[in-house]
Amino acid sequence: xxxxxxxxxxxxxxxxxxxxxxxxxxxxxxxxxxxxxxxxxxxxxxxxxxxxxxxxxxxxxxxxxxxxxxxxxxxxxxxxxxxxxxxxxxxxxxxxxxxxxxxxxxxxxxxxxxxxxxxxxxxxxxxxxxxxxxxxxxxxxxxxxxxxxxxxxxxxxxxxxxxx
Amino acid sequence: xxxxxxxxxxxxxxxxxxxxxxxxxxxxxxxxxxxxxxxxxxxxxxxxxxxxxxxxxxxxxxxxxxxxxxxxxxxxxxxxxxxxxxxxx
Numbered sequence: 001x002x003x004x005x006x007x008x009x010x011x012x013x014x015x016x017x018x019x020x021x022x023x024x025x026x027x028x029x030x031x032x033x034x035x036x037x038x039x040x041x042x043x044x045x046x047x048x049x050x051x052x053x054x055x056x057x058x059x060x061x062x063x064x065x066x067x068x069x070x071x072x073x074x075x076x077x078x079x080x081x082x083x084x085x086x087x088x089x090x091x092x093x094x095x096x097x098x099x100x101x102x103x104x105x106x107x108x109x110x111x112x113x114x115x116x117x118x119x120x121x122x123x124x125x126x127x128x129x130x131x132x133x134x135x136x137x138x139x140x141x142x143x144x145x146x147x148x149x150x151x152x153x154x155x156x157x158x159x160x161x162x163x164x
Numbered sequence: 165x166x167x168x169x170x171x172x173x174x175x176x177x178x179x180x181x182x183x184x185x186x187x188x189x190x191x192x193x194x195x196x197x198x199x200x201x202x203x204x205x206x207x208x209x210x211x212x213x214x215x216x217x218x219x220x221x222x223x224x225x226x227x228x229x230x231x232x233x234x235x236x237x238x239x240x241x242x243x244x245x246x247x248x249x250x251x252x253x
Contacts (some may be wrong), residue, residue: 097177114231115237
């Protein structure tokens with residue numbers, strides 16, 4: 001499916017979801033099962049395993065979400081953005097799956113995880129909103145960020161408090 | 165095949181059965197969201213020795229039939245020991 005065609009479907013609103021879904025899922029499943037399958041050779045193929053893998057490995061911190069960090073369109077995606085912000089992680093890649101139905105299904109196939117948001121650290125899937133929140137609460141997130149060479153801003157906040 | 169019922173009670177029964185969970189709480193949070201949403205607390209021995217990601221995967225698997233129609237599923241997954249430590253809360 002070409003980018004322009006997909007954009008057209010999106011603009012058509014309402015009706016495309018029902019018509020486009022079956023075909024899109026077939027494509028994504030074929031890509032997942034076939035391993036090497038391309039997106040039909042017809043264009044973006046953003047949902048293929050290879051394309052998704054490139055995205056998750058493109059940056060130490062990658063988030064697939066609904067909306068953007070500046071304007072999250074779901075409470076759970078917003079929570080992920082806020083947690084990263086708390087830790088001072090501003091430099092990360094965020095992909096809006098609402099802008100790309102192929103990617104939305106492709107990322108679920110890739111991680112075998114049914115929901116959005118999804119967080120990847122160093123190319124590895126760590127979980128969704130609940131898991132990131134619990135990692136934040138139990139201190140694991142600070143440790144995981146450290147492994148990536150990122151110093152959590154919360155550590156500095158704690159130090160400031162100790163001084164007082 | 166009939167679609168499995170989407171209710172807090174049905175989800176609780178399935179989690180109990182599939183995971184052998186000893187304690188399950190399911191809260192229907194649909195009213196606060198735009199579509200069918202649930203918050204679950206699952207206490208199961210099957211979680212022992214497993215990280216959060218694996219535990220959540222077990223829950224997702226147990227609810228695979230329902231997940232297609234659930235918009236959001238919030239999870240807390242504890243071993244019986246963790247549950248006891250937290251005073252059963």
